[in-house]
Amino acid sequence: MSDGAAARSRRYDPGRRDRIVDACLRVIGEAGVAGTSNRRVAAAADVPLGSMTYHFTDTDELLHEAFSRFAHAMSDRFEQAMAGARDVDEARRAVVDLISVDVLADPRELVLTHELYTLAARDPRYRRLTHAWMARSRRALERHFDPTTARLLDALIEGLTIHRALDTEPHRRDEVVRAVDRMTRSSTAGPAATR
Amino acid sequence: MSDGAAARSRRYDPGRRDRIVDACLRVIGEAGVAGTSNRRVAAAADVPLGSMTYHFTDTDELLHEAFSRFAHAMSDRFEQAMAGARDVDEARRAVVDLISVDVLADPRELVLTHELYTLAARDPRYRRLTHAWMARSRRALERHFDPTTARLLDALIEGLTIHRALDTEPHRRDEVVRAVDRMTRSSTAGPAATR
Amino acid sequence: MSDGAAARSRRYDPGRRDRIVDACLRVIGEAGVAGTSNRRVAAAADVPLGSMTYHFTDTDELLHEAFSRFAHAMSDRFEQAMAGARDVDEARRAVVDLISVDVLADPRELVLTHELYTLAARDPRYRRLTHAWMARSRRALERHFDPTTARLLDALIEGLTIHRALDTEPHRRDEVVRAVDRMTRSSTAGPAATR
């Protein structure tokens, strides 16, 4: 009556929905969206198959919820990193760390990010997710940088992260440092030199 | 008028392999890798289903070939754009054009790019494709910029392109100009200011 | 008139697994293992195709189960025949009957036996089935004969049965009688005359 997990009867299981969503992210990380099926997620969540369509009317509902959770989690981490920086120099360093160390230590997150982008490239519903993510990132950067710089810096982070992941040679930290410096210290704030 | 396409006998059809690969790219563009099946590609190429596995032992063989072709085509365009620039200013302008106009005019190419990245994130065989693509881009940029700048600029292009695509607000051209300027004109070539 | 078979709802059908296995044996009997497909079995069992892989993860799982049932049924009959014999003479007669009349009255059983042997010749999992079958036969014979005789008699039964089936001329009952007599009455129990 008081023994926790064991007592989590098959019939009464609050939080099951959540567990399914988490399992879904795990499966996508391993097998990609293409390789994700209700069956596999059910197995990963240790939940009967019928439970899938009970909790989620649609496969896509589950997918969307999973990516929504993922985007928010990623976004949260980014925001916290920026919130932790006390001045612009710490902010620069935090950005470099995010690119060089944090996010893509886990290849699972790399996969998930790209899967999400892929969906977003075709489906507006997922694009809303990426848009919100980007907006939050930019707002976080604006704690330390002017809006234009924030926007460009955000794009730079994206590009460096991807290239780091899809390249075969390792990227050196000092190159990342240089890129961030150029984007954030540059004096070319005046009229654009290039047309 | 009496023959032409109709006379292309069903029995002898050189170039069919190629047509299938093209059709495959078209289908991926529309339905994503997840929505791409032999059946659909066969229909798109106007080719019987059995023809698929006759020409490609494996679904993955077709997929890999399709993305290989795509990556090369994209790479070619990039290289040509860079080769057409006669000095560094023209090179900057070419880069801005590539980001602002060319590549993502076609959402199909956006989708394909992300689908490829998604595969590359999980499968080394596809990573080899993205790696070669990136290497070629960098070499093309090195016609006009020093290696480090080329590398960073390449990442910036990536990031801006993606954000332009996944954002909901349109990106302004002058912002892109500014970003390229900062990355390529910066005087912060000395010792990195940030650690 | 209003229910019966028709009322056996398509949706709830206990014993369906069994019916499929039986149908599978029927199909093998008619078309051989090579000619047995999920489709055909599904049709024979009057069951939708998807039901096949729902009840059996694998085609081979179905096949193995079918032959397992068959081997047990054959084995049962043999054992009962032996159990019914009250003395050694009745046992001899029972053996003769088994060879001459029973088993191969039904050509279906002949086919099934050989199909099983064919599988057993290549796959240890099926060999386990034939081994168990043989072991049971021998044990049944040992009710009436010494172990060596039981073993040899069992082999003789096998050979006579096969030759009866694969020959084109009918075998005469008195020949079978003679063979059984020689194997079971012989006094050559001493040191083997042949090396």
Place this chain on the structure above:
Amino acid sequence: MSDGAAARSRRYDPGRRDRIVDACLRVIGEAGVAGTSNRRVAAAADVPLGSMTYHFTDTDELLHEAFSRFAHAMSDRFEQAMAGARDVDEARRAVVDLISVDVLADPRELVLTHELYTLAARDPRYRRLTHAWMARSRRALERHFDPTTARLLDALIEGLTIHRALDTEPHRRDEVVRAVDRMTRSSTAGPAATR
């Protein structure tokens, strides 16, 4: 001009038919009749696929020819073994050797034998093959034994061979000796004791 195999032009290749038949037997031995396809045989014979249906109108024509060759080869070996025996004792020993050593040393031959029996169990055309084989065996045995004994001995050989193959415990040679002795030395030649 004189270099044998290399000179065997792809275009002129007498004996190709034979090579295909041999390859077919090899494939059946490995994969069974069910696993034998034109493609596989073509690959095994190192012959283009189109060559299959050129030389054999039908898959079954190839199959029948292959088994015909196999049955004859087996039959030949049996006959030679019997022909080599100079008296009845040597004949007995030859029989024991055939069962204990020769034929089923090669599991490939076991498989082929059972595959043939399986076909014969259903198809009269293959039954003609097994019938001829058995007739020849009997005739060979009749060099040394009376017709009835020959017939029964032949069946015994069959049964022992099969049981030896499908059992998991090894069979002892002296048991085989005993069985052959009983069948060939028995004095129960008089009126059958069993009805």
Place this chain on the structure above:
DNA sequence: AATGAATGAGGATTCATTCAT
């Protein structure tokens, strides 16, 4: 509220065979 059983559409692939060359 929850689920095991069931289903039909669609997945990739293999195949014997045909035909133009």
Place this chain on the structure above:
DNA sequence: CATGAATGAATCCTCATTCAT
């Protein structure tokens, strides 16, 4: 005479979803 190219039927299997319990 010989064959590479091509095809459509059939293979097994996976799947999202439905439904009776």
